[in-house]
Amino acid sequence: MTSTNLVLLLLGLGLATFFYGRQKAYVVSKSHGGMRNMHSLPSQHGVMVGLWCVLPALLLVLFWKLAEPSVISSLLNSSIPASISEAGEKSVGLYKNDIANIIESGTASSDPEKQAVAERWVALSSISSWVLVAITLALAAIGAAIALRKISADTRARVMVERVVHWFLIICSSIAILTTVGIVCSVLFEAVRFFQQVSFVEFVTGTKWSPQTAIRVDQIGSSGSFGAIPLFTGTLLISAIAMVVAVPIGLLAAIYLAEYASDRMRAYAKPLLEILAGIPTVVYGFFAALTVAPAIREWGELIGLSPSSESALAAGVVMGIMIIPFVSSLSDDVITAVPQAMRDGSYALGATHSETIKKVVLPAALPGVVGGILLAASRAIGETMIVVMAAGLAANLTANPLEAVTTVTVQIVTLLTGDQEFDSAKTLAAFALGLMLFITTLILNVIALYVVRRYREQYD
């Protein structure tokens, strides 16, 4: 029996014992003069019985499956020929791999000695799995029996069930937190390896980015220089252009939707605006590269400038369009949430609609609006696809939006899509960039939280 089937069987047993336990609780309640005299409801007793049945057994399966490979492998050590175990750990590992291959392929090996070991392994595994099934079912039965005996008027089944649920919730939330920590750590460790090869000072102060390193020792001319400043200025330039586009348009759209639009208009316009956020960024990317960038080039030439065909402006403008819904949707929500009483107070003083919006509604909604803007900014800084397609790869240190620039995210993509060995400075640079990017957006988020908290006013 595979462990999946075993778990399914356990869950089935749990369900069955739940119903049985609930039924039994009904019966018990009758003999105690009705439900009123029971501490917990029958369904809570049922859940208690089900949990007693399933949880210990499930934990056993988990630990068994974790321990099984190493236990079996140590049991096999005795059957490994002395010549191999004397040759050191590496050859033992190789030998075991061979055995595993034999089992996997299902074909008989030419070496009868190995064949014997493989058969022993298979036999041990099968014994292990049947023992597991037996012990698990026994444990489930014992658990259910204990719990069934516990059903009585005074048993605090509700408290027990709630405690289990409580721990379950804690486990779920720690999974999210631990994943974040894990991601940060993996980026951090690779970045530390990078900084062992390239100095941190050079990385954050260097103005030249040319990550080509020699593949072979005798190669010449590509020693690599890892100055990240052009990348960060490129990122900031494009993000700034995006914000210049997105903040006014998004905010004004939100004001229109929240304050002026009729209900009908709002019902159609808001979802339509939010569709912008649903367009895949790669689609925005070729919109930027094939439509906006050439248009900018033409217009630039009309007024006597010579924009490059891949410009920061094109990428920034399209990115700005992409993040409009982030600004507008969140701002719309917070503007709508400003209480009507506050608007009435303003109207009652003889303020016009626009004065009320400018001086009462927007200040009250400011924390939420700022939150939305900073969220959009984080999104712009982390955006990759549009810039890959529209902004180019040249790491120019420039503030001219008509020139090609590159961003941190674009460089991470190009660094990791080459066939470089994984421990070269070039590849590891991607992790250092990722770490810096992460820190930048983290700082932005912290500022956002601070601003929101600092200016939050209670409405009522």
Add this chain to the structure above:
Amino acid sequence: MNTQTTTSGSGTSAASDAFDQLKETVGDVTVTDPKMCARNVDVFYGDNQAIYDVSLDIGNNEVIAMIGPSGCGKSTFLRCLNRMNDSIPSCRVSGDMSLDGEDLYSTSLDPVLLRARVGMVFQKPNPFAKSIYDNVAYGPRIHGLASNRAELDDIVISSLQKAGLHEEVHDRLDAPGTSLSGGQQQRLCIARTIAVSPEVILMDEPCSALDPIATARIEELIDELRQNYAIAIVTHSMQQAARVSQRTAYFHLGKLVEVGSTNNIFTNPQHELTENYITGRFG
């Protein structure tokens, strides 16, 4: 029409008969020195008529209390007096209303300017998300009442003084208005209203969210403000109406049943419905 009154005891059928027969308001709806006049006002929310043929004057330097059971239309009537009902799309007003003889609902009148002359204080204190100073300075600023900072300071301080709040907040005018207690917030809202020098102040149950001590302070304040303003106050508390007002109007299911001097209304009500309400038989 369906009578939603929760009548109790002996007066049930007699009261609803009295209401059905009600044709005219009992008592004199006019005053010698009117500030605002309403004549034959009907108000509709969509298809529902909320106010039936109400005529009432609000005199200079008087406090008129509007009382009546919930849903009787007193707040609706009050909100018509400075056209706050304009923001409700389904609301329709017919009849004549005037301020110093000027028609409130004529097309030439700008409701924004009207509201600067007829201020309003709401049931729940609703300070803006601004400092105490900016809350009071808001009205003067948007109407350009002060040409420099010193004048603005004067307006703010005198308004806070008139609202009886200056003593308590003079050293923290920069604190947010929302940091004050409920009673202080309501006095801040009154100061804010006074700051634009209105001619009439409408109060919609200004004390219903306040404790008795804060209520007493607001009532004192209303009595002082009477020297300079015409005040109309909607209240659920008959004791409050008796304490602060000179005239009282009793509304019932959208009709104005009886108007008279507060003394007469509370000691010698003429109409059966008024008597029932005052004596607590329903409402």
